[in-house]
Amino acid sequence: MDGIVTAAMLVIGDEILSGRTKDRNIGHLADVMTAIGIDLKEVRVVADDEPAIVDALNAVRAQYTYVFTTGGIGPTHDDITADAVSVAFGVPCEYDARAMTLLADSYSRRGIEFTETRKRMARMPRGATHIDNPVSVAPGFHIGNVYVMAGVPEIFQAMLDNVLPTLKTGTKLLSAAVHSPFGEGVIGAPLAKIQKEFPATIIGSYPKFRDGTFWTELVVRARDPQMLDSARKAVEAMVEELKAPKEDNQLA
Amino acid sequence: MDGIVTAAMLVIGDEILSGRTKDRNIGHLADVMTAIGIDLKEVRVVADDEPAIVDALNAVRAQYTYVFTTGGIGPTHDDITADAVSVAFGVPCEYDARAMTLLADSYSRRGIEFTETRKRMARMPRGATHIDNPVSVAPGFHIGNVYVMAGVPEIFQAMLDNVLPTLKTGTKLLSAAVHSPFGEGVIGAPLAKIQKEFPATIIGSYPKFRDGTFWTELVVRARDPQMLDSARKAVEAMVEELKAPKEDNQLA
The missing domain is CATH 3.40.980.10 (MoaB/Mog-like domain)
Structure with missing residues (x-):
């Protein structure tokens, strides 16, 4: 460890x-x-x-x-x-x-x-x-x-x-993926905010493209399982909030 | 060119x-x-x-x-x-x-x-x-x-x-592939000889493995089409010679 x-x-x-x-x-x-x-x-x-x-x-x-x-x-x-x-x-x-x-x-x-x-x-x-x-x-x-x-x-x-x-192995980098139906233009700002709140994690956004629409796979990585869990929950909450119908919620 | x-x-x-x-x-x-x-x-x-x-x-x-x-x-x-x-x-x-x-x-x-x-x-x-x-x-x-x-x-x-x-493009490197049913142990020495005979070509041997046996894809590369052709023919002749039943011909 x-x-x-x-x-x-x-x-x-x-x-x-x-x-x-x-x-x-x-x-x-x-x-x-x-x-x-x-x-x-x-x-x-x-x-x-x-x-x-x-x-x-x-x-x-x-x-x-x-x-x-x-x-x-x-x-x-x-x-x-x-x-x-x-x-x-x-x-x-x-x-x-x-x-x-x-x-x-x-x-x-x-x-x-x-x-x-x-x-x-x-x-x-x-x-x-x-x-x-x-x-x-x-x-x-x-x-x-x-x-x-x-x-x-x-x-x-x-x-x-x-x-x-x-081989000598290190503290394993754990990861958790969160599916986002939104493109990077939507999740970019709130995701950057979460990254700042959880500096001991690495949060990645991987754009996927199919049939003319984008979605993103959001991946949280951390060596500490509790830190991973907290950041993953924050990302999931962000995606849920974006899914809730609000007039300023733009899907793309 | x-x-x-x-x-x-x-x-x-x-x-x-x-x-x-x-x-x-x-x-x-x-x-x-x-x-x-x-x-x-x-x-x-x-x-x-x-x-x-x-x-x-x-x-x-x-x-x-x-x-x-x-x-x-x-x-x-x-x-x-x-x-x-x-x-x-x-x-x-x-x-x-x-x-x-x-x-x-x-x-x-x-x-x-x-x-x-x-x-x-x-x-x-x-x-x-x-x-x-x-x-x-x-x-x-x-x-x-x-x-x-x-x-x-x-x-x-x-x-x-x-x-x-x-983009600016160079003289295209041409290539020709020759299928060899033999493993690299068989074709190694004669192939190295051909490489020496044709220094203006690049001759590669790419071992393939399937169902417990090896075969090789032999690839000749050259910028000059005639040089490519000559070297390819030499490689093909080598494979044909190895295929001919001879007592010192080891398949592996």
């Missing part, structure tokens, strides 16, 4: 920036971090380009408690994440003995040759520890405060599940 | 980082940029926090031809993008006369009061020009090389459509 734990995410891959692959990992990590009480503060998507990865990684790992990366840890020539992370940490990228054994055993069982290409998946920065991969064996890895995981969502999610129990 | 035009995207909003809203704009912008020949090089997602927005915006606007932002331009207290962009550019954030007229007319036609809250949507950095909003009137804006647009996908897409004809 002591303090705030933060995280950043680094999504690595030309395929996301070209639109060829639509990211499915940002939303998943955001959901999971919120659920366990870690504040995801920033996400960066960078290309398969060593200087870009190194710069972004060094910027975010200095700033947040944890960094989670996805993408670029396969066996092909365009998978350069392990090399880039090694450069960022100033350590050699080398074949990890345990990963070599894991992969050799797996290929041996399946009667498949353990080629040089496949051996690339056992490369990681010196000093890194494994993140188990229950889907396709080749491990991710963890060095310093950085967790390096696969980009394929099924594998990313399985690796993240293995990492979660090891 | 002269040179390369680059872009970055800045997604602004606590709701994306908390997982409450799943981003739908990154993939759309990526698709559109690729289609018109602008290289999307980086995406950042930051919170509704002025220093975070200012720092990220100043970092990317110095580095890329264009910056596109989404989110935080509504009328509520948590919509601080216009203020943050003004701080980044070192200019005052003020009520724009034309935006005020647009909004006043729109509310007047609909018989809705043009409140102080609604007037917030007419605020923009001094010197900014409008990006028309055919969906909900309140304009986005353009200052320097930065295009500030709504986060609601329907409005973002409409605003982006209005911006596109004004």
Whole structure:
């Protein structure tokens, strides 16, 4: 219950920036971090380009408690994440003995040759520890405060599940949503007033648009449950008051 | 046809980082940029926090031809993008006369009061020009090389459509995809060889996973159509050769 734990995410891959692959990992990590009480503060998507990865990684790992990366840890020539992370940490990228054994055993069982290409998946920065991969064996890895995981969502999610129990979590940021049938023009002023009355909460307004009309989802966030409850009640009362027919009540 | 035009995207909003809203704009912008020949090089997602927005915006606007932002331009207290962009550019954030007229007319036609809250949507950095909003009137804006647009996908897409004809575009990066029924362990080495033979292309391998087996989408990118064609043919020939039954041909 002591303090705030933060995280950043680094999504690595030309395929996301070209639109060829639509990211499915940002939303998943955001959901999971919120659920366990870690504040995801920033996400960066960078290309398969060593200087870009190194710069972004060094910027975010200095700033947040944890960094989670996805993408670029396969066996092909365009998978350069392990090399880039090694450069960022100033350590050699080398074949990890345990990963070599894991992969050799797996290929041996399946009667498949353990080629040089496949051996690339056992490369990681010196000093890194494994993140188990229950889907396709080749491990991710963890060095310093950085967790390096696969980009394929099924594998990313399985690796993240293995990492979660090891993370320090902060006081969970609780949230409560209040549905508002009104657009932001209506609720803006009274909502700002409530935000001022409850400075220990974060009150967000998220406009939604459907069939030509707006409504808003109002979300109250707080680390203290009683504070959350008080602010949520104030927002609900505001919405109810706006619903009551009054001559100066404008719906839009 | 002269040179390369680059872009970055800045997604602004606590709701994306908390997982409450799943981003739908990154993939759309990526698709559109690729289609018109602008290289999307980086995406950042930051919170509704002025220093975070200012720092990220100043970092990317110095580095890329264009910056596109989404989110935080509504009328509520948590919509601080216009203020943050003004701080980044070192200019005052003020009520724009034309935006005020647009909004006043729109509310007047609909018989809705043009409140102080609604007037917030007419605020923009001094010197900014409008990006028309055919969906909900309140304009986005353009200052320097930065295009500030709504986060609601329907409005973002409409605003982006209005911006596109004004952009300088580079030599389009063409792409061709080759389906490989083999996992990356099989195609890794021959693909790296082809990449070396065609240095003016970018060859990517994107592993896909379904029902316990891997396949890969191999994507060749080049600015020159003949170079693209030659490299694509080499990749196709490699896949065909791997398909031919040979005793040293391992499928996995």
